[in-house]
Amino acid sequence: MSLLALDAVSVSFGGIAAVRGVTIRVEAGEIHGLIGPNGAGKTSLINAITGIVRTKGGTITFGDREITALPPDVISGRGIGRTFQHVELFREETVLDNVLTGLYSHHVYGVAAAIVGFGPMRRIEDEARREAVTLLDAFDLASFAAAPVRDLPFGIQKRVDLARALAVRPRLLLLDEPISGMSEAEADAAVATIRKLARQRDITLFVVEHNMRVMMRLAEHITVMHQGTVLAEGTPAEIRDDPTVVDAYLGEEDHNA
Amino acid sequence: MRLSHAVIAIVAALALALPALGSSYQIYLAELVLINIVAAIGLNLLTGNCGQISLCHASLMAIGAYTTALLTTRLSITYAVALPAGVAVTTLLGASLGYPARRLSGLYLALVTLGFLEVVSIAIEEFPDVTGGVRGLSLAKPDLVGWPLKAGALYYFVLAVTALSIRVGVSLQRSRYGRAFNAVRQSVIVAQALAIPPGRIKLLAFSIAAAFAGLAGGLFTAVVGFIDPTEFDISASLRQITFIAVGGLGSVLGSIIGATVLTLLPEALRGVKEYSDVVYGAILLGALVLTPKGIVGVLAMSFGRGDGKARLP
Amino acid sequence: MTWRIALQLALSGLSVGSIYAIVALSLAIPFKASRILNFAQGELVALGAYIGLVLTSYGLPYAAMVPATLVIAAVFGVLLERAFIRPIVGAPEFTLVIATFAIGLIIRALIRIHWQDNTFFLPAPYAGPALAVGPLRVNPAYLVIIGSTAVLVGLLVLFFRRTRLGKAMRAVSFNQTAARLMGISVGTVFGSAWALSAAIGALAGLLLAPVIGINPEIGHLIVKALIAAVIGGFGSLGGAVFGGLLLGLLETYSGALFGAAFKEIVPFGILIAFLLARPQGLWGATQVRV
Numbered sequence: 001m002s003l004l005a006l007d008a009v010s011v012s013f014g015g016i017a018a019v020r021g022v023t024i025r026v027e028a029g030e031i032h033g034l035i036g037p038n039g040a041g042k043t044s045l046i047n048a049i050t051g052i053v054r055t056k057g058g059t060i061t062f063g064d065r066e067i068t069a070l071p072p073d074v075i076s077g078r079g080i081g082r083t084f085q086h087v088e089l090f091r092e093e094t095v096l097d098n099v100l101t102g103l104y105s106h107h108v109y110g111v112a113a114a115i116v117g118f119g120p121m122r123r124i125e126d127e128a129r130r131e132a133v134t135l136l137d138a139f140d141l142a143s144f145a146a147a148p149v150r151d152l153p154f155g156i157q158k159r160v161d162l163a164r165a166l167a168v169r170p171r172l173l174l175l176d177e178p179i180s181g182m183s184e185a186e187a188d189a190a191v192a193t194i195r196k197l198a199r200q201r202d203i204t205l206f207v208v209e210h211n212m213r214v215m216m217r218l219a220e221h222i223t224v225m226h227q228g229t230v231l232a233e234g235t236p237a238e239i240r241d242d243p244t245v246v247d248a249y250l251g252e253e254d255h256n257a
Numbered sequence: 258m259r260l261s262h263a264v265i266a267i268v269a270a271l272a273l274a275l276p277a278l279g280s281s282y283q284i285y286l287a288e289l290v291l292i293n294i295v296a297a298i299g300l301n302l303l304t305g306n307c308g309q310i311s312l313c314h315a316s317l318m319a320i321g322a323y324t325t326a327l328l329t330t331r332l333s334i335t336y337a338v339a340l341p342a343g344v345a346v347t348t349l350l351g352a353s354l355g356y357p358a359r360r361l362s363g364l365y366l367a368l369v370t371l372g373f374l375e376v377v378s379i380a381i382e383e384f385p386d387v388t389g390g391v392r393g394l395s396l397a398k399p400d401l402v403g404w405p406l407k408a409g410a411l412y413y414f415v416l417a418v419t420a421l422s423i424r425v426g427v428s429l430q431r432s433r434y435g436r437a438f439n440a441v442r443q444s445v446i447v448a449q450a451l452a453i454p455p456g457r458i459k460l461l462a463f464s465i466a467a468a469f470a471g472l473a474g475g476l477f478t479a480v481v482g483f484i485d486p487t488e489f490d491i492s493a494s495l496r497q498i499t500f501i502a503v504g505g506l507g508s509v510l511g512s513i514i515g516a517t518v519l520t521l522l523p524e525a526l527r528g529v530k531e532y533s534d535v536v537y538g539a540i541l542l543g544a545l546v547l548t549p550k551g552i553v554g555v556l557a558m559s560f561g562r563g564d565g566k567a568r569l570p
Numbered sequence: 571m572t573w574r575i576a577l578q579l580a581l582s583g584l585s586v587g588s589i590y591a592i593v594a595l596s597l598a599i600p601f602k603a604s605r606i607l608n609f610a611q612g613e614l615v616a617l618g619a620y621i622g623l624v625l626t627s628y629g630l631p632y633a634a635m636v637p638a639t640l641v642i643a644a645v646f647g648v649l650l651e652r653a654f655i656r657p658i659v660g661a662p663e664f665t666l667v668i669a670t671f672a673i674g675l676i677i678r679a680l681i682r683i684h685w686q687d688n689t690f691f692l693p694a695p696y697a698g699p700a701l702a703v704g705p706l707r708v709n710p711a712y713l714v715i716i717g718s719t720a721v722l723v724g725l726l727v728l729f730f731r732r733t734r735l736g737k738a739m740r741a742v743s744f745n746q747t748a749a750r751l752m753g754i755s756v757g758t759v760f761g762s763a764w765a766l767s768a769a770i771g772a773l774a775g776l777l778l779a780p781v782i783g784i785n786p787e788i789g790h791l792i793v794k795a796l797i798a799a800v801i802g803g804f805g806s807l808g809g810a811v812f813g814g815l816l817l818g819l820l821e822t823y824s825g826a827l828f829g830a831a832f833k834e835i836v837p838f839g840i841l842i843a844f845l846l847a848r849p850q851g852l853w854g855a856t857q858v859r860v
Contacts, residue, residue, distance in 0.1 A: 050449075050450065051449075052446060052449070071449070071454075072446070072449035072450065073448070073449040073452050073453055073454045073455065074454075076449060076450050076451060076452040077452040081450065082450050084447070084450075088444060088446075088447050090439065090440065090443050090444075090447075091443075093439065097436065100436060101436045101437070101439070101440050101451060101453075102451050103433075104433050104436065104437055104440075104451055104452060104453050105451075105452040105453070107433065108433070109432075109433070111434065111461065113432075114428060114429050114432035114433070114434050114435075115425050115428060115429060116428070117424065117425075117427075117428030117431075117432075121428070121432055125431075125432070125433075128433075164451070165450075167451070168450075168451055168452055304664065308664070310663070310664055310667055310668075312671075356846075357842075357845060357846055360846075360849075361845060361849055362663075363663040363667070364607060364663065364666075364667060365845060365849050367667050368796060368800065368841070368845060369841075369842070369845050371793065371796070372838050372841045372842055372845070375793055375838055376835070376838050379831075379834045379835060379838075383831045383834070491671075492675060495668070495671055495672065495675055498668055499672075502668070506664075532679070532683065533679075534675055534676070534678070534679035534682075535675075535676050535679040535680060535683070537675065538672045538673070538674075538675035538676035538679065539672075539676060541668065541672040541675075542654065542669060542672040542673065542676070545658070545661075545665045545668060545669050545672070546654075546657055546658060546665075546669070549665075
């Protein structure tokens with residue numbers, strides 16, 4: 001059974017079909033890439049998986065349960081995390097607070113405990129703080145823990161976004177354009193971090209990128225989208241040699257190679 | 258940190274010594290300040306932290322006041338029970354606002370709260386046998402389980418309740434719920450991606466704000482002894498919004514500062530009472546346009562805290 | 571209920587509904603242009619009536635007082651926009667909502683300082699005893715109110731369809747960036763929208779003044795205008811008119827059928843119902859749900 005199964009998923013906005021009949025299987029433990037030119041429907045598909053957008057048709061199954069029409073917070077709670085293309089951190093808050101917020105569903109105590117303040121809340125908050133610090137350490141962010149996010153360089157913010165997404169303890173992590181906006185050196189470092197992430201934490205990654213070169217180095221299995229449908233599927237080698245993909249990407253290849 | 262500890266110690270000492278040092282009018286004024294602090298803390302959690310606009314906070318305070326008043330005067334229930342009962346009733350009614358809050362936001366939510374305010378006003382007017390209608394409701398000063406609360410005793414009671422409210426406010430703000438409030442305010446989509454349920458969080462915020470308002474209302478009945486419904490209209494709600502906008506949105510300290518300064522201000526302007534609303538409106542407008550972080554933000558910057566927030570230790 | 575009473579009530583309902591419609595219109599115009607809902611609009615209505623009062627007390631005849639009031643109100647609207655609205659255009663929603671409330675609070679307090687809470691009546695040449703029109707007894711002021719609303723709506727339709735400024739306003743409300751790129755001065759459009767809105771609000775004040783009198787509290791009817799705008803949908807001018815008239819009729823009939831207390835509650839029942847079931851109103855376009 002695949003970890004994530006999309007079956008004939010369609011998404012429409014006011015009459016325009018952004019995604020049409022897309023079927024994808026993401027297997028547990030793999031780094032699965034979703035690539036396509038801008039406008040291919042990748043973002044709409046991600047939004048459909050996370051529940052932000054309603055599907056017009058088809059089903060989405062995570063593990064053995066269907067998640068198609070569930071509210072986004074329930075879907076996250078089931079174990080699907082995501083990062084955001086434009087980062088979307090809580091800018092006025094510190095790095096630590098951002099990551100702590102991600103731990104909301106894992107260090108739980110009731111309103112009564114929160115009102116009382118000492119006792120259970122103190123104890124669980126300490127546990128949460130320890131886990132948050134561990135996450136920060138894993139991404140070399142410990143020195144930035146008390147810094148407000150708005151002052152930090154973009155590359156660091158991307159790492160905070162990643163740490164926060166991991167705080168949710170997802171089984172499947174959707175990475176939305178993780179490399180966009182980065183320099184060549186930053187991109188290489190990010191690719192290494194992401195690969196290490198997948199290995200060490202036993203997380204399945206679903207990576208959305210429009211940069212073919214990066215995708216080739218990162219993904220083990222790639223789905224190519226074009227104009228709302230799946231154009232091709234396979235290993236990087238298979239995709240690279242697929243004439244339909246080369247066709248669709250002819251212009252893109254030259255720009256990004 | 259040392260400076261803020263010292264300031265708190267001084268303020269606390271003054272607060273405790275007031276009945277010995279001040280006139281009965283000054284004590285009364287202090288009680289009003291304390292009541293407004295309680296109300297402001299609740300509103301700030303809802304609006305400053307959770308980002309939900311509420312124009313009916315004063316109505317909720319009125320509900321708390323009327324409930325407590327009616328229980329003590331009509332049903333002869335002791336204040337010690339009537340006060341929590343007032344809080345409970347207000348919390349339930351305030352929670353009802355959580356339902357529209359699930360699906361609406363911003364302007365439309367503001368309109369719902371405005372509707373709530375109007376309906377409460379109408380209800381007060383249309384049931385004069387219960388509420389005393391537009392002429393208001395007067396009541397004897399309460400006693401706390403047979404122990405008459407007068408002068409100094411009442412003041413210390415209100416002071417104790419306020420101190421407790423501050424403690425609860427800070428605790429909530431630092432809890433996972435405080436973080437959830439801030440997340441929902443900044444981005445519902447991100448909050449959902451972090452498995453935070455926005456609908457339930459907004460419901461919680463409205464309920465908590467209502468509880469604080471109900472408590473403030475219940476204290477009001479004991480302190481003032483007379484409920485004038487026109488004191489709980491839209492202007493009153495705006496005044497409470499001014500407290501938190503000027504003091505600092507999202508900060509318990511901001512609620513304290515804003516409520517204190519702006520409750521005492523009209524007293525300072527007592528010679529020109531009609532100008533009170535003008536001054537309030539001007540201060541509110543100025544705060545919105547010029548100092549988005551309020552007094553607390555200004556303080557934080559002068560004392561050099563990097564994240565622009567002043568914290569209670 | 572006899573048909574005669576029903577007609578009588580319809581007239582009364584349309585008359586009060588027309589006021590709601592006018593004020594709702596005056597809210598909708600700047601909302602379409604700058605996406606800001608002016609919670610001080612009620613105070614602008616009151617201000618219009620007070621300006622009329624002042625001009626009349628200076629001996630200005632009615633026919634001159636009305637246009638003079640509208641012009642003064644329009645100027646006030648422009649000043650308001652420049653001084654307080656322009657700086658907050660991009661601000662978070664909280665600021666947008668509360669700022670105009672604050673402005674309203676200030677205006678109302680200033681009115682109170684000068685005129686206290688007394689109720690004045692503005693003498694109008696058409697105010698007088700009820701006329702007999704067939705079997706009905708008709709308050710001439712009602713006819714003037716309904717007639718003025720019809721004329722106003724007609725003029726606005728012409729304005730938005732035929733004049734350059736009107737078309738520019740529609741362009742800006744549709745897509746501000748595109749309008750700017752087309753050379754439209756967005757600032758001028760904003761100022762004009764607020765001037766127009768203030769003038770229309772003042773008109774409502776002048777129409778109300780002979781009927782219910784002027785006091786600092788007439789601004790309160792903005793709540794009814796807001797309900798009308800919710801019914802019609804905030805983006806729709808036609809919706810604002812329809813919402814106002816419908817609200818006036820529903821209010822009047824429910825008052826006659828079920829009593830005064832019910833009459834007070836009905837508008838808010840409608841408000842809550844719409845906000846829960848269809849917040850964008852009957853003709854509102856934008857997606858409002860969270």
